[in-house]
Amino acid sequence: MKPETQICVIGAGLSGLALANTLLAEGRDVTVLEARDRPGGRVFSPQGHDLGPSWIWPHNRRMQALLDKLGLHRFPQYATGRLVFEDAKGAIRRDLDLATMGGAWRVAGGLAGVAEVLATRLGNKLRLSCPVHSIAQDAGGVDITTDDGPLRAAHAVLALPPRLASGLGVSVPDVPTWMAGHTKLVATYSTPFWRDQGLNGDAISHRGPLAEIHDASPADAAEGALFGFAHPGAAREPGFQDASLAQLARLFGADAAAPGAVFFKDWSADPATASPADRTPPTGHPAYLPLPPDGRLIFAGTEAAPEDGGFLEGALAAAEAAHAHIAAIVN
Template sequence: MTLDTDVLIVGAGLSGLALAAALRAGGRELAVLEARGRAGGRVLSAGGYDLGPAWIWPHQHRILRLARDLGLRTFEQHSAGRLIFENAQGAVRRDLDMAPMAGALRVAGGLARITDALAEGLGGALHLSEAVTGVRETGAGVIVTTAQRSWTARQAVLALPPRLMRPMGLQVADTPTWMAGHAKLIAVYDRPFWRDDGLNGDAISHRGPLAEIHDASPEDGRAGALFGFALPGAAAAEDFAERALAQLSRLFGARAGAPDAMHVKDWSTDPATATAADRVPPHAHPLYRPIAPTERLVFAGTEAAPTEGGFLEGALEAAEAAFRHLAANITPLEATTRT
């Protein structure tokens, strides 16, 4: 079998991009296939505001080191002030001295600055809008099929949620994809005016449609922003945006109901993120475990990370494990006949 490349990585999220960068630095030949028309996976920023993951915790040394190596700055999540609580009947309290995300860190300009930088470094090795439909091992390598063509490689790395591998013909566990069933709304204002009232931007609501709200403003306060996680399924309603703005207005005042801009991302309807099973979120953070590699396939999504599974740090943890496996088990390509 003639080969197109040495290592083929399926998925250009943080894990796949970080692994590709490490392999290229070591002189390996590779290609990265991504179903979406952009790199980044579940990392997505709009106008510098994060529509996917937003936080890094101080103990997550891999992602903090990567941000630092890329010359990006982090800052602490705003936490000064009081939290708002709304019960199911609509009663509201604004006197709670709580900040659930105090101590978390954010990347200035949005987390997509990390994935964008990694993707840029790959150049022509990154192939967008190539959704994989099948993966098959052979005695000499692996064949990966997309709508456009078939790719052949010595080894393939699946850097994506396990549930997305099943339609490719791979028998993997039905592992929940963390946060895949959620939607996120960001409302942008000229300034973080809620802070004037002693509020920190945090809110917990049992009424919805937003279940949890936080301050998403830039560090310097040159603009204000609130983001909210929608209750499962709420974003599918036609009046979701209207109801969300009404909720922001009743919690933070009339100004919150008239943002200068608004961004919404419903991850549960994104076929490159979620399956139908992901629209019913797990009740608690799943216990993630490594997926044992086969002779030709390695698994490297964040849901395969045993310590930080589901998080950005887990994506890098899984990428590190895949890199070690490839380094230990794959011999140089020089002896292989290729096209």
């Protein structure tokens, strides 16, 4: 059967979107399939608040170049003031001159702005709410089954976590999906009031339910925002949100108990991100290795990047590697 599309990119996260834009600019026939009803994958910023990745670092040359290309503004993570530390028994210190994310940058309006621009440029080449159920290849192409029916492509790029690819019938190593077992919570306020107390919004807690907290306010401080990473599994406990707000009040004062809004995302419960195995996060950052092509199947996604694997920069590195392979084999 003749392929309906030259290259099918499965997954509209950062890697898939970046790769598809490059291929489309070269005049290649591309179709992008995404299970979610939005682009971005783990890049997710409801109302401008990042519930996925938040930071870009000075050494992230690919991300910096992409932001410049797209005309998106970055600003420094707030880092002036002291960190709050809470031990396992609830004892609190507020005298530590430490900013754990000092030197990082954030994207004005949220990182989802990157995905939105890239997705818009793809137009009708991007199909949202189109989960893939199985993939099978033969000598002439790749057969992909979706909710919209079958699709045949000459080549397929799997721009998604390897553990999800294995669920589609693809043979791939069991590679942990970075941060897939975590939950992120954002609480917003009328002002970043903790700054007036000489605090920078950073907190480390061994009591929880939030383990690590940071200032997530916009560049102009027109409102205040704190975000926290939950201890693994904490978000599945009853009363997680209430316990998180009580913790913010312990750490930053009574004003933190009454946010204007609360957003949180338990990534371990998202089937487009995590497998059941991801509910137990790795104890450290995995040493990601390149995933070599398998016939007509090409692997992208940040967990396929040996350089900055698991991070935004790794997603772009994986897209570069996939593009290089396609350029070498596809006329």
